Amino acid sequence: MTLVVVGGSLAGLRAVESARRAGYDGRIVLIGAEEHLPYDRPPLSKAFLDPDGPARVQPFRSEAELREDLGVELMLGTPADGLDPRDRVVSVSGTMVCYDALVIATGATARRFSGTDGLRGVHTLRTAQDAAAVRASLDRGARTVVIGAGFIGSEVASAARKRGLPVTVVETQDLPLLGSVGRQAGAVCADLHRAAGTDLRLSVQVIGLESVAGAVSGVRLSTGEVLPADLVVAGIGAAPATGWLERSGVPLHERDRGVICDATLATGLPGVYAAGDVAHVVNPLFDEESARVEHWTNAAEQGAAAARHALDPAAARPLVPVPYFWSDWYGHRIQFVGTPRAEEVVVAVPAEAGFTALYRRRDRIVGAFTVDRPREIMKYRRRVAARGSWAEAVAFAATTTTAA
Amino acid sequence: MRIETDRTTCEGLGMCEAMAPDFFEVGADGTVVVLEEHPGEEHRQDLTAAVDASPVLALRLKG
Numbered sequence: 001m002t003l004v005v006v007g008g009s010l011a012g013l014r015a016v017e018s019a020r021r022a023g024y025d026g027r028i029v030l031i032g033a034e035e036h037l038p039y040d041r042p043p044l045s046k047a048f049l050d051p052d053g054p055a056r057v058q059p060f061r062s063e064a065e066l067r068e069d070l071g072v073e074l075m076l077g078t079p080a081d082g083l084d085p086r087d088r089v090v091s092v093s094g095t096m097v098c099y100d101a102l103v104i105a106t107g108a109t110a111r112r113f114s115g116t117d118g119l120r121g122v123h124t125l126r127t128a129q130d131a132a133a134v135r136a137s138l139d140r141g142a143r144t145v146v147i148g149a150g151f152i153g154s155e156v157a158s159a160a161r162k163r164g165l166p167v168t169v170v171e172t173q174d175l176p177l178l179g180s181v182g183r184q185a186g187a188v189c190a191d192l193h194r195a196a197g198t199d200l201r202l203s204v205q206v207i208g209l210e211s212v213a214g215a216v217s218g219v220r221l222s223t224g225e226v227l228p229a230d231l232v233v234a235g236i237g238a239a240p241a242t243g244w245l246e247r248s249g250v251p252l253h254e255r256d257r258g259v260i261c262d263a264t265l266a267t268g269l270p271g272v273y274a275a276g277d278v279a280h281v282v283n284p285l286f287d288e289e290s291a292r293v294e295h296w297t298n299a300a301e302q303g304a305a306a307a308r309h310a311l312d313p314a315a316a317r318p319l320v321p322v323p324y325f326w327s328d329w330y331g332h333r334i335q336f337v338g339t340p341r342a343e344e345v346v347v348a349v350p351a352e353a354g355f356t357a358l359y360r361r362r363d364r365i366v367g368a369f370t371v372d373r374p375r376e377i378m379k380y381r382r383r384v385a386a387r388g389s390w391a392e393a394v395a396f397a398a399t400t401t402t403a404a
Numbered sequence: 405m406r407i408e409t410d411r412t413t414c415e416g417l418g419m420c421e422a423m424a425p426d427f428f429e430v431g432a433d434g435t436v437v438v439l440e441e442h443p444g445e446e447h448r449q450d451l452t453a454a455v456d457a458s459p460v461l462a463l464r465l466k467g
Contacts (some may be wrong), residue, residue, distance in 0.1 A: 014456075042459065060461075296459050297419060304456070326417055333434075335418075375430045378418040382425065 001026035003311060004090055004097055006080045007105030008032020009041065010296065011276030011303030013060055015103045016072050018304035024311050028072045029099075031092055033079035033106070033241075036128060037063055042296055044131040045152050046328055049138060049159035057128040080106070083248040085269040101310035104250070104259055104267070104274040105303055108238035108294060113147055116209055121216035122232045125152050134233060138163060142231035145169075145219045147206050149176035151327045153235030154189070157198045158329045168199040168227050170206050170219070180325075182340045184347050185357045185369040189334070192371070196330035238294065240278045253280050258292045263318030265306045273310040275302035285320050285387070286339045286366060295325045322385045333374055337381040338367030348397035349373070356397055358390075365393035376400055405445060407438050408464040419457035424450040436462065 001024075005015045008030060016028050032038070037059035047053045066072045075092055082091040083102075090097045110124030121142075123134050134156065138144070144160045146153040149171035160167035169176075175186030176193070193200040201221065210218035210226060218226045240258035242250075250267050251260040259274040261267055263282045267274055276299035280292045301321055309316035327334045342359035349356035349370075356376070359367030365388050368380030383393050407427065414435040420428035421436075427447070431437035443451060448465075455463040 297457065300457065374416045374418060374434050375432070378421040378425070378430065381422050
C-alpha cells in the first residue's frame with residue numbers, strides 16, 4: 001500500500017501526519033515543488049516583512065522528523081508533472097511513483113501582473129523567496145505600489161507603513177475585499193488603510209509598468225497618472241496549480257481549473273482526493289454551495305481528512321467546515337467566519353468600537369466579520385456551525401457593544 | 405493529561421476555542437485562557453483537534 005501526497009505545504013503535511021495518526025503503516029511519499037520542507041505561509045506577509053523579522057522560514061517539522069519519525073519519503077524541489085489515474089501513477093520529472101491512495105494538495109500559484117516577467121522590483125508574495133525579496137526592497141526604503149487590496153496586498157501595505165514608507169494600494173473594485181466580506185465590512189477596511197496613511201485608489205486599473213534599465217520605476221494608472229515606484233507587489237489572487245492534471249481526467253473547474261470534489265474531498269477517480277487551496281469543495285452548511293477556500297484552517301482540516309478518506313473511503317464522511325480567516329492590518333486584527341454570500345448584512349457594532357458585521361440567510365446566521373474583537377469571533381463561529389438563529393446572534397452582538 | 409500553552413507564540417486566533425470551547429477561550433489580553441488545565445482522558449479527541457488547529461502551534465498536550 002502506498003499513499004502519495006502531492007504538495008509540500010500545510011495541507012500536504014497534515015495529510016501525512018493524519019495518515020500516521022490513523023494507524024496507517026504503509027509507504028508514504030510526499031512530493032513538493034519547492035525545495036523547502038513544509039513551512040508556514042501566513043507569516044510571510046506579516047512578521048517576515050518586519051526589519052527584525054525572521055531571516056529564514058522555520059519548517060513545521062525537521063527532515064529527520066518527517067523521514068524517521070513519520071516514515072515519509074520526501075521528493076522536494078521536484079514538481080509532479082502528470083497523473084495517470086488508470087494505472088495509478090504520478091510522474092515526477094521523469095520518475096514514476098505508483099500509488100494506491102492519492103492526495104492532491106498542490107495549492108495555488110500567485111497570479112502575476114501580465115507583461116512584467118524579468119522586471120526587477122516586481123513581485124508576488126507566496127513563497128519564502130518572494131517574502132525575502134519584498135523585505136529586502138522595503139529595507140532599502142522602497143516607494144511601494146501594491147496592485148490589489150486583498151489580504152496579501154493589504155498586509156504588504158501595512159508592513160510598509162509600519163516602517164514609515166510611502167505606499168499606494170490600487171484596487172479595480174470600489175471597495176477592498178468586496179468578494180470576501182461584502183460592502184459594509186469592505187468600507188471599514190478602506191478606512192483602516194486611509195487612517196494609516198496608505199494612499200488607497202479605488203475603481204482604478206493598473207494599465208502598465210514603467211521601467212528604467214530593467215527595474216520598475218513607475219505604475220501607470222487608468223486615470224493617466226503615473227505613480228513612482230521602486231517596489232510593486234501584485235496581490236491579485238492565486239490560480240490552482242493543476243497544470244499537471246490537465247490531461248489526467250481529474251475534474252477541473254471551468255473557471256479556474258481547481259479540482260472539483262464532493263463534500264468528502266473525493267474527486268470521483270478511484271483513490272484520488274484533494275485538499276486545500278487547490279480544491280473546490282461542496283459545503284453542506286451553506287446550501288451545498290461549492291467553494292475554493294484559500295485559508296490556513298481549511299488547508300489543515302482538509303489535508304488531514306483527505307488522507308484518512310483516501311486510505312479508507314468507506315469511512316469517509318462529509319466535512320462541514322466553517323471557513324475562517326484573519327488578517328493583521330496596521331495593528332488591527334481583522335477576522336471573518338462563515339460565508340459573505342448573504343441576503344442581508346447588519347452592522348452590529350459600529351466602527352468606533354472595533355466593528356462587527358453579521359451575515360444572514362433566511363433565519364440563520366451564516367457569517368460574522370470583526371475588527372479588533374478577538375474574544376467574540378469564535379462565539380459567532382459556533383453559531384454559524386450550529387446553523388444558529390439569526391435573532392439570537394443579533395441579540396448576542398447587542399450584549400458586546402460596550403465590551404470592546 | 406495536562407494542557408500547555410506557549411503565550412509567546414499565541415496570537416489569540418481562537419481556533420482552540422472553536423474546537424474545544426469547554427477548555428479554551430480567547431482572554432481579555434487577546435491570548436488563550438485555559439479553562440481547565442487537567443482535563444479527563446475522555447476529552448482527548450477534542451483537545452487533540454484543538455492542538456492541531458492552532459495556526460501558530462501554541463498548544464501541547466502532556467501525558
